[in-house]
Amino acid sequence: MQEKRNFLSPDDMSVEQLEQVFALADRITADPDAFKDICHGKVLATLFYEPSTRTRLSFEAAMHRLGGSVIGFSDASSSSATKGETVADTARMIGCYADIVAMRHPVEGAPQAAALYCNVPVINAGDGGHQHPTQTLTDLYTIRAKLGRLNNLTVGLCGDLKFGRTVHSLIQALSRYENITFVCISPKELVLPDYIFAQNCEGTNIRFEICEDLQEVIGKLDILYMTRIQRERFDDPDEYERLKDVYVLDNKKMAAAKEDMIVLHPLPRVNEIATEVDDDPRATYFAQAQYGMYARMALIMTLLGTEQNKKTLGGQMHLWQMPSPRQDKHLRCVNPKCLCTVQTTLPHLFVEKGGKKVCYYCDHEGVER
Numbered sequence: 508m509q510e511k512r513n514f515l516s517p518d519d520m521s522v523e524q525l526e527q528v529f530a531l532a533d534r535i536t537a538d539p540d541a542f543k544d545i546c547h548g549k550v551l552a553t554l555f556y557e558p559s560t561r562t563r564l565s566f567e568a569a570m571h572r573l574g575g576s577v578i579g580f581s582d583a584s585s586s587s588a589t590k591g592e593t594v595a596d597t598a599r600m601i602g603c604y605a606d607i608v609a610m611r612h613p614v615e616g617a618p619q620a621a622a623l624y625c626n627v628p629v630i631n632a633g634d635g636g637h638q639h640p641t642q643t644l645t646d647l648y649t650i651r652a653k654l655g656r657l658n659n660l661t662v663g664l665c666g667d668l669k670f671g672r673t674v675h676s677l678i679q680a681l682s683r684y685e686n687i688t689f690v691c692i693s694p695k696e697l698v699l700p701d702y703i704f705a706q707n708c709e710g711t712n713i714r715f716e717i718c719e720d721l722q723e724v725i726g727k728l729d730i731l732y733m734t735r736i737q738r739e740r741f742d743d744p745d746e747y748e749r750l751k752d753v754y755v756l757d758n759k760k761m762a763a764a765k766e767d768m769i770v771l772h773p774l775p776r777v778n779e780i781a782t783e784v785d786d787d788p789r790a791t792y793f794a795q796a797q798y799g800m801y802a803r804m805a806l807i808m809t810l811l812g813t814e815q816n817k818k819t820l821g822g823q824m825h826l827w828q829m830p831s832p833r834q835d836k837h838l839r840c841v842n843p844k845c846l847c848t849v850q851t852t853l854p855h856l857f858v859e860k861g862g863k864k865v866c867y868y869c870d871h872e873g874v875e876r
């Protein structure tokens with residue numbers, strides 16, 4: 508029997524496996540007709556407990572274009588979560604209806620929990636302020652297409668690095684490529700969480716710079732990754748009001764950037780990129796959304812192990828292992844934003860990362876009981 512594969516964080520794929528997904532996405536882009544029935548008879552469930560435009564629609568478009576069908580909800584209020592159903596129970600049941608699941612949830616670690624209880628592949632489509640690995644697939648596929656490489660890059664990450672889950676996943680993925688420099692541009696209230704730095708950059712040869720002024724560093728960047736200040740994750744609305752327009756990329760700032768720099772943004776944007784920048788040939792954020800659909804088509808095929816995909820991989824389907832999370836009677840997770848502290852019937856589980864025992868769901872370090 509084939510082992511079930513999930514895609515919960517960029518770490519679930521090696522650099523080689525990512526390249527296989529991108530190579531497959533290239534083939535789909537070149538000849539979409541050849542793939543139009545590949546997932547005939549398969550059902551994707553999109554369980555979106557949090558708003559989304561691009562991620563949900565690109566997943567649904569991806570499945571339709573592969574000849575499969577889609578069920579699901581785009582609003583938690585129309586699901587049984589409002590009656591108090593746990594993620595674990597929903598996950599147990601969804602495997603009876605669907606062949607693959609994409610889940611977005613406002614609480615960190617929810618798709619990771621679903622993957623434990625669901626008997627079909629689970630894709631993390633964004634969990635709270637933690638991870639967003641399919642946006643990272645989109646980002647990497649865009650960078651590879653536009654710049655022709657995923658190494659030798661100076662990447663500016665600008666805006667809300669604290670709550671911006673797309674940045675967390677992008678750092679996790681890119682830190683495995685050669686010669687990467689991250690330039691983290693944020694106000695001090697919104698700096699990258701320590702655990703993201705510790706688990707991905709500390710002790711590696713990644714160069715890591717921190718600054719507050721975009722203008723000061725824009726000239727050295729190959730990629731400028733702009734992000735929205737994540738209003739929905741702030742505990743204090745006044746703090747959001749104070750920080751919301753802290754960075755606005757405009758043509759004046761773009762004048763100091765390299766001619767071949769690309770501007771990425773996972774979207775939606777609010778004010779952080781002036782619309783005048785949209786006409787600049789370096790503005791790549793709308794193309795990025797289109798690359799995302801092809802990347803997700805390739806991901807769905809890969810996780811479902813379609814015949815066509817086996818051929819693409821020369822008959823070799825690579826399987827990657829779920830980490831083996833374990834209970835530890837001395838440890839618990841105390842992250843108030845993690846599902847295991849919110850839905851208390853969920854066991855606290857830990858995996859080893861960088862010599863530390865971290866929560867399987869949210870990656871925060873375990874605390875002595």
Ligand code: NCD
Nearest residue numbers: 561562633639735773774775
């Ligand atoms: C991002 C997300 O949901 O994290 N959007 C997306 O999926 N493309 C970014 C955001 O909401 O700011």
